Amino acid sequence: xxxxxxxxxxxxxxxxxxxxxxxxxxxxxxxxxxxxxxxxxxxxxxxxxxxxxxxxxxxxxxxxxxxxxxxxxxxxxxxxxxxxxxxxxxxxxxxxxxxxxxxxxxxxxxxxxxxxxxxxxxxxxxxxxxxxx
Amino acid sequence: xxxxxxxxxxxxxxxxxxxxxxxxxxxxxxxxxxxxxxxxxxxxxxxxxxxxxxxxxxxxxxxxxxxxxxxxxxxxxxxxxxxxxxxxxxxxxxxxxxxxxxxxxxxxxxxxxxxxxxxxxxxxxxxxxxxxx
Amino acid sequence: xxxxxxxxxxxxxxxxxxxxxxxxxxxxxxxxxxxxxxxxxxxxxxxxxxxxxxxxxxxxxxxxxxxxxxxxxxxxxxxxxxxxxxxxxxxxxxxxxxxxxxxxxxxxxxxxxxxxxxxxxxxxxxxxxxxxx
Amino acid sequence: xxxxxxxxxxxxxxxxxxxxxxxxxxxxxxxxxxxxxxxxxxxxxxxxxxxxxxxxxxxxxxxxxxxxxxxxxxxxxxxxxxxxxxxxxxxxxxxxxxxxxxxxxxxxxxxxxxxxxxxxxxxxxxxxxxxxx
Numbered sequence: 468x469x470x471x472x473x474x475x476x477x478x479x480x481x482x483x484x485x486x487x488x489x490x491x492x493x494x495x496x497x498x499x500x501x502x503x504x505x506x507x508x509x510x511x512x513x514x515x516x517x518x519x520x521x522x523x524x525x526x527x528x529x530x531x532x533x534x535x536x537x538x539x540x541x542x543x544x545x546x547x548x549x550x551x552x553x554x555x556x557x558x559x560x561x562x563x564x565x566x567x568x569x570x571x572x573x574x575x576x577x578x579x580x581x582x583x584x585x586x587x588x589x590x591x592x593x594x595x596x597x598x599x600x
Numbered sequence: 601x602x603x604x605x606x607x608x609x610x611x612x613x614x615x616x617x618x619x620x621x622x623x624x625x626x627x628x629x630x631x632x633x634x635x636x637x638x639x640x641x642x643x644x645x646x647x648x649x650x651x652x653x654x655x656x657x658x659x660x661x662x663x664x665x666x667x668x669x670x671x672x673x674x675x676x677x678x679x680x681x682x683x684x685x686x687x688x689x690x691x692x693x694x695x696x697x698x699x700x701x702x703x704x705x706x707x708x709x710x711x712x713x714x715x716x717x718x719x720x721x722x723x724x725x726x727x728x729x730x731x732x733x
Numbered sequence: 734x735x736x737x738x739x740x741x742x743x744x745x746x747x748x749x750x751x752x753x754x755x756x757x758x759x760x761x762x763x764x765x766x767x768x769x770x771x772x773x774x775x776x777x778x779x780x781x782x783x784x785x786x787x788x789x790x791x792x793x794x795x796x797x798x799x800x801x802x803x804x805x806x807x808x809x810x811x812x813x814x815x816x817x818x819x820x821x822x823x824x825x826x827x828x829x830x831x832x833x834x835x836x837x838x839x840x841x842x843x844x845x846x847x848x849x850x851x852x853x854x855x856x857x858x859x860x861x862x863x864x865x866x
Numbered sequence: 867x868x869x870x871x872x873x874x875x876x877x878x879x880x881x882x883x884x885x886x887x888x889x890x891x892x893x894x895x896x897x898x899x900x901x902x903x904x905x906x907x908x909x910x911x912x913x914x915x916x917x918x919x920x921x922x923x924x925x926x927x928x929x930x931x932x933x934x935x936x937x938x939x940x941x942x943x944x945x946x947x948x949x950x951x952x953x954x955x956x957x958x959x960x961x962x963x964x965x966x967x968x969x970x971x972x973x974x975x976x977x978x979x980x981x982x983x984x985x986x987x988x989x990x991x992x993x994x995x996x997x998x999x
Contacts, residue, residue, distance in 0.1 A: 747882035
C-alpha cells in the first residue's frame with residue numbers, strides 16, 4: 468500500500484505570480500489525508516455519517532519550490548501521532564518526475580461531535596490510522 | 601439606499617494570466633446579493649436560521665474587461681424577478697474610478713427547506729426583495 | 734477516445750448548506766476542457782508557452798442535483814463551436830454511478846495574445862478542437 | 867494608525883461542517899498584510915510594478931474558535947521581523963464584537979525578483995515595515 472496521491476495543479480490554483488497560491492497547499496494536504504484514510508478503510512465521509520468530525524486545529528507549511536499550472540504533484544501522507552482526541556498528519560509534496568521537494572507541512576486535527584465538542588477518536592479509527600500500510 | 605457594494609480583488613483571486621480567475625465573479629455576485637438583502641432588512645443568515653435556504657439554480661456571467669489584484673470593483677445588484685419559489689438577481693460589476701463595465705451576469709435562486717425541498721418564499725422576504733430601495 | 738473526466742468533490746468545495754458551492758462548477762468545467770484539449774494533442778499549457786491564451790468571455794451553468802463531499806463526478810465536454818477567435822465548450826456533469834444529471838453549462842473562450850489582444854486561433858488548434866475524438 | 871482590518875465571512879468560505887474552511891485563514895492573513903503595508907505607504911501592487919515580489923515561504927495557523935458565514939472578523943497584523951531578504955508577519959484574528967480569539971498565525975515571506983531569484987528587500991520597504999504605526 469502506497470501513501471502517495473497524485474494531483475495536477477488547476478488553473479485557478481495559480482496566482483498572478485505564475486505559481487500555485489500558497490493557501491492551496493492545505494487543500495493538497497487534505498487530498499493526501501483523505502486518501503490515506505480511505506486506503507485504510509476509514510473513509511472520512513463515513514466517519515461524518517457516524518457523527519464523528521475531524522477539525523483542523525493547527526496547520527503549517529514550508530514552501531520549497533515553485534510549481535505552476537498543469538504540473539503533476541505527488542503528496543505523501545504519514546500519520547505522525549494518534550492521541551485520544553487529536554491526530555497529526557505529516558505531508559511531503561514532490562514532483563513525481565524528478566522527486567524534487569515542493570513543500571512539506573503538517574496538520575493537527577481534533578475529533579469532535581456534531582455540535583463541536585471534543586470526543587475520543589473511535590477505537591477503530593485509531594487502529595486504522597496507526598496501520599503502517 | 602444604494603445597491604452598490606465595493607470589494608477589492610484579493611491576490612489569490614488572480615490566476616497566472618494576471619487577471620481575476622473567472623469563477624470568482626460568482627463570488628462577487630454573491631457579495632452584491634448579500635448586501636442587497638441586508639439593506640432591505642433581510643439578512644440571509646437570519647433566513648437560514650429560520651430554515652429558509654436559497655440555492656443557486658442558474659448562473660451566468662459575461663466578462664467585459666480584465667481586472668487584477670488590488671483593483672477596486674463596485675457590484676450593482678438588482679432583483680429582476682420575484683416568483684413564488686424563485687428569485688432572479690442581475691449584477692453589474694464596474695470600476696468605480698472610471699465607471700467602465702467589467703462584467704455582468706445573473707443568478708436564479710430557488711427557495712428550499714433544510715432538506716432541499718422547494719418551498720414558497722416567505723411573504724416578508726418577497727416584499728423586501730421587491731422593495732426598489 | 735472518451736471525453737469524460739472524473740473528479741471527486743473536495744471538502745473545501747462544499748459550503749455550509751452541505752453541497753458543492755456553485756462557483757466550483759466552473760472549475761469542474763475547466764477540468765473537462767483541459768483534458769478534452771490534452772487528449773487531442775493540444776495541451777493548454779503548451780499553447781500558453783507559444784503565446785496563445787484562451788480567456789473566458791461567457792460562462793453559464795444550470796444546477797440540477799445536489800452533490801456533496803467525496804461524491805464522484807464525471808464531466809463530459811464537447812466543443813460546440815470553433816470560430817476564428819472564439820470557441821464554445823459545452824459541459825455535462827453526471828454521477829457516474831447512476832448517470833444522473835448534476836449540472837450542465839457552457840463557456841465561450843476568446844483567443845488572445847500575451848497582452849490581451851484578440852488573435853486568431855492557430856490553425857492547428859482549430860483542427861484539434863474540431864476533432865470528434 | 868490601527869493595524870486592524872475587518873472582513874466578513876463569505877458563504878463559499880464555509881464548508882459543510884458549517885464553519886470557515888481552514889485554508890481561507892491564509893487569505894485573511896493576506897488581507898491583513900496587504901492593508902498593513904498600504905497604511906505604511908507600501909502598496910504591494912506598487913512593489914510588484916517595480917519588480918519586487920514577496921513569496922510566502924512558511925505559513926502557520928492555530929485555530930481557536932469556530933466562525934461561520936456572515937460573521938465579522940478583525941485581523942490584527944504585526945511585522946515580527948524584517949531581515950535582508952525575509953520578513954515575518956504575525957496575525958491575530960478576533961471577533962470584534964467580543965474580542966474573542968478566533969485564530970492566530972504567522973507567515974514568512976521572501977523577497978524575489980521577477981524570475982524568482984532572492985533579492986534584498988528595498989531599503990524603503992524595510993523602513994516602512996519597521997514603522998510601528
